[in-house]
Amino acid sequence: MTLLSKSQVDFFNQQGYLLVENLLSYQEVEEYRSVYEDFLSNKIDTGSYRADLAGSPDDPDKKPEIERITQIMVPSRLLPGLLDKTLHKRSLAYARQLLGDDLALDFDMLIDKAPFTNAPTPWHQDSAYWISMPDTRAVSCWVALDEAIKANGCMWYIPASHLLPVRPHVPSAKGGGALMCEASEDEGVAMEIQPGSCVFHHGATLHYSRGNSTGKRRRAFITNFRPEGMIRYEREHGFNHTGDRKVNNEDAIPI
Numbered sequence: 207m208t209l210l211s212k213s214q215v216d217f218f219n220q221q222g223y224l225l226v227e228n229l230l231s232y233q234e235v236e237e238y239r240s241v242y243e244d245f246l247s248n249k250i251d252t253g254s255y256r257a258d259l260a261g262s263p264d265d266p267d268k269k270p271e272i273e274r275i276t277q278i279m280v281p282s283r284l285l286p287g288l289l290d291k292t293l294h295k296r297s298l299a300y301a302r303q304l305l306g307d308d309l310a311l312d313f314d315m316l317i318d319k320a321p322f323t324n325a326p327t328p329w330h331q332d333s334a335y336w337i338s339m340p341d342t343r344a345v346s347c348w349v350a351l352d353e354a355i356k357a358n359g360c361m362w363y364i365p366a367s368h369l370l371p372v373r374p375h376v377p378s379a380k381g382g383g384a385l386m387c388e389a390s391e392d393e394g395v396a397m398e399i400q401p402g403s404c405v406f407h408h409g410a411t412l413h414y415s416r417g418n419s420t421g422k423r424r425r426a427f428i429t430n431f432r433p434e435g436m437i438r439y440e441r442e443h444g445f446n447h448t449g450d451r452k453v454n455n456e457d458a459i460p461i
């Protein structure tokens with residue numbers, strides 16, 4: 207595996223995100239797609255770890271027939287063999303180069319946007335979901351398993367937003383929808399990437415994706431890392447990233 211250059215690490219520190227191409231080979235992408243299918247089809251029982259990130263209406267008659275944004279939390283807890291494979295190993299190695307050797311896997315997740323579901327992931331900072339912590343180093347690796355373009359929901363990031371205070375967040379929908387804050391595409395950059403490539407973003411970087419308006423799926427496999435000491439801190443406070451979608455960061459609670 208190649209090391210990140212100093213200019214890549216500097217870019218991440220200044221801008222709050224970093225593109226890394228070809229984290230996975232074509233063959234590896236095929237293997238991950240096959241495992242992804244086992245999660246989506248519930249061949250691997252995802253139980254309460256699965257939800258629609260777009261939320262579900264209170265009225266069951268209005269419930270969409272298909273999930274619009276399928277989110278499956280902690281896939282490596284359900285299939286521990288994933289931890290020894292390329293995506294987890296390489297993304298951890300890069301995360302350590304970006305933010306320090308004490309980083310470890312906090313959680314992972316799958317987010318799939320089904321064809322023609324047109325449901326954006328609202329603008330947010332991951333840190334709004336998390337309890338306030340004494341050490342705020344955290345980085346996600348968003349790996350595309352399909353070509354990610356604006357029309358199917360590639361990620362957008364607001365440069366240097368991780369250096370500013372966390373914005374106030376509120377739930378975007380009843381029934382467990384994603385958190386959202388005020389932000390717009392005018393502030394952001396779209397990262398259109400190939401299958402097997404990935405973008406790292408800091409836990410405080412503002413990000414978003416448009417809905418999927420194409421006829422193909424948009425599958426992403428995401429790993430999230432923070433210092434081992436902070437993972438222990440979270441667990442001691444009963445926080446384990448298995449699906450709670452409220453504002454947990456006290457600085458992100460609107461006044």
Ligand SMILES: O=C(O)CCC(=O)C(=O)O
Pocket residue numbers: 317327332346348359413414415426428
């Ligand atoms: O895949 C998406 O649309 C959103 C991903 C996201 O919010 C994240 O990785 O933190």
